[in-house]
Amino acid sequence: MASKDETFRTPAAQGGPLDLLVVGGGINGTGIARDAAGRGASVLLVEQDDLASYTSSASTKLIHGGLRYLEYYEFRLVREALIERERLLRIAPHIIWPMRFVLPYTPQARPAWMLRLGLFLYDHLAPNMTLPKCKSLDFRTNSAGKPLNGTLARGFAYSDGWVQDSRLVVLNAMDAKAHGADIRTRTRLVQARRVNGLWEAVIENTRDGSQTTVQAKILVNAGGPWVSEVLRERAQVDSDKNVRLVKGSHIVVPRLFDGPQAYILQNPDKRIVFAIPYEQKFTLIGTTDVPWTQAPGRVEISPEEISYLCESVSRYFTKPVTPDDVVWSYAGVRPLYDDAAKNASAVTRDYVLDVDTQGNQAPMLSIFGGKITTYRKLAEHALEKLQSFLPVLSAPGWTADQVLPGGDLGEGGFDGAVSRLAAKAPFLDAQLCWRLVRNYGSRATEIVGDARSMADMGEQFGGGLTAREVEYLIAHEWAQTTEDILWRRSRMGLHVTDEDAGRLDTYLRGRQPVAAKSAS
The missing domain is CATH 1.10.8.870 (Alpha-glycerophosphate oxidase, cap domain)
Structure with a gap:
């Protein structure tokens, strides 16, 4: 680590400032770093902890269009996510693979016509989708009904994808580095200020406390749950955009059912809970949506959330699940864009990209919201917003078809x-x-x-x-x-x-x- 107050330069930026300083080592930060470095920009990414330490490793681990988002008329988001689902399956086939989801029908939740319409749209919103289409199931004859209780006679099956979420973050960081980016973990942004048309930022090694001053033409705020803190406290920038924090928690129990299929379960409160095969021997159950007003960071599942998830799956499966069955749990805070929705489950999962220049000064781009499935497209949109400030970013996008490290699996x-x-x-x-x-x-x-x-x-x-x-x-x-x-x-x-x-x-x-x- 450079000594205190030493000004940092990457080889690509010798004789001048960095093009981009990216704050945040989650999926959005590493995705932007990868895309920008591949277009020829000099990039430094700093992450205060480990890569994917927080939100990006606490997802339900799905690459999906978001079937339930259709209920909130999020058609653009679902279409974009379905297109990205196909791309991600191609560029990371080792850590992303197709999965079949079983949706039991319960008339108390949503009417059958609504489910059929939603699944039809899900199959047809995006062009050239390769995964198997939706079909109706008779649980009296289909093996998917075997673990379900006898009150459920029929349902539907549709396709989506599964991802090793934290590995997706790491692979993007690896590819960013391969294209010249400098990735620094355990390094936090202390403060940033605009000086002579540039960002001058102090970054700190969180392990030894040493500090370094860096200069960059553009500051990218991919702080996730800390996006508002980076914006207002560390960079002293005013904004009318706000982040809404929602805690999502998951439990892991011994495997509940045989077969490769997952289940999507409708609750009386209109929320849905997934039960997904996990690590060969287990079932992953989640998620919850709980408003979060405390500081982001390390969060834990509450007893109430554990009970809610256990009751949700026990309502459907022959074998009940109790809190004593839980072998592991994890929770994360989702940094959703605050669209003033009253219900945490109804808050948009779409993203908002905000560029602040404070009167033609050095630009700062802040990311509000987003979901892991659309990270790659978010990165493209982010760089499009920055092209007028940094011409090198006008180079053609390249990440849609370029496999991530290890994704070149070869024949078979x-x-x-x-x-x-x-x-x-x-x-x-x-x-x-x-x-x-x-x-x-x-x-x-x-x-x-x-x-x-x-x-x-x-x-x-x-x-x-x-x-x-x-x-x-x-x-x-x-x-x-x-x-x-x-x-x-x-x-x-x-x-x-x-x-x-x-x-x-x-x-x-x-x-x-x-x-x-x-x-x-």
């Missing part, structure tokens, strides 16, 4: 990549081989390297997590802590014991820090 797609890794490393058991490709795609071979046995993979930390994988995550993916590795990179937190986690923590404390290498 995902299954083909698994077969090739198994042939290269026959000592890997089938489950570990599958997991490595599901996490890292074609880059799984970099983790295995020249290993010829499991002993060559180094120390074992449980569940198939090895020192080689850990070192890869440290060197290429900015992982630093046990939490980074177990919960945001490898998703092994549910599969290792406390003793295993303790050994990993000891291992990390005993090694020297290594900066993330280029992802090129």
Whole structure:
């Protein structure tokens, strides 16, 4: 880290200021950094914690159009999201894959004609959709009805996508770095001010307290739940735009049903709850929508939310779910654009991009709202708004068809990549081989390297997590802590014991820090 008050320069910006300083290492910040760097801009991204530490790792992990948003006439958002769903399935096939959703019909929630109309629109709002269309189900004969209670006779099935959300953030950061961006985690914006037509910002390493002054032509505020704080307190910018914080919580229980399908369940309060296969052995249940007025950051599920989610699924499944069944839970604060809706569930999931220049001064772009499915399109729209201030951003958009790191799976797609890794490393058991490709795609071979046995993979930390994988995550993916590795990179937190986690923590404390290498 540079010494206190040293002015930062990237190689691309020698002799001048940075083009973009991006604040926030969630999906929107990393998506913008990737797109801008690929167009030739010099970019520095700072994140006060780890990549995807907050909202972007606390989603329901769906790449979807948002079926229920049709009820609020969000047709543009749904259409854009459906188009993006197809693109993301192509550019990240290792961490994003199709999933079939079963929607039981209950006349107390929404009438059948409304569901049919909504599903018809969902299948036809966007062109060239490749996923299977909606169809009606008879639960008396269809296997999807087996785990449901006997009061449910029929329903519908439709298609959407599943994503490893925190890995999507990391892959965008890796590709941004491969195109020349500087990605700094555990680095926060202390303050920013306009000086002589530029932004002059003080950033701080949160681990050692050292500070650096950086200059940039444009400041991008992708602070998520902190967007208003960055705007008004750290950059001293007035705005009439506001963020509305809504807490969403999820629970994980032992697997409730067999099969690859997920369930979307309608509640009497008109909200919906998903029950989704998760990590082979579990079911993910969520989410809630609770207004949040406290400071953002680390939030936890409340007992009331746990009860609500348990009751929601128990209303549908033969096997009831109780709070005692919960093996893990997580919660996050969604930074939605404040559209003055009374009901938290009705607040728009669309995004608003606000550019402030305060009379032809250095521009600041702030992002309000958004959803993980539309992050890539949001980044394109953000750069379109900034093109008049920075001509390099007028270069053609390029991210729609460019695969993310590891997404070049080759012949046979995902299954083909698994077969090739198994042939290269026959000592890997089938489950570990599958997991490595599901996490890292074609880059799984970099983790295995020249290993010829499991002993060559180094120390074992449980569940198939090895020192080689850990070192890869440290060197290429900015992982630093046990939490980074177990919960945001490898998703092994549910599969290792406390003793295993303790050994990993000891291992990390005993090694020297290594900066993330280029992802090129």
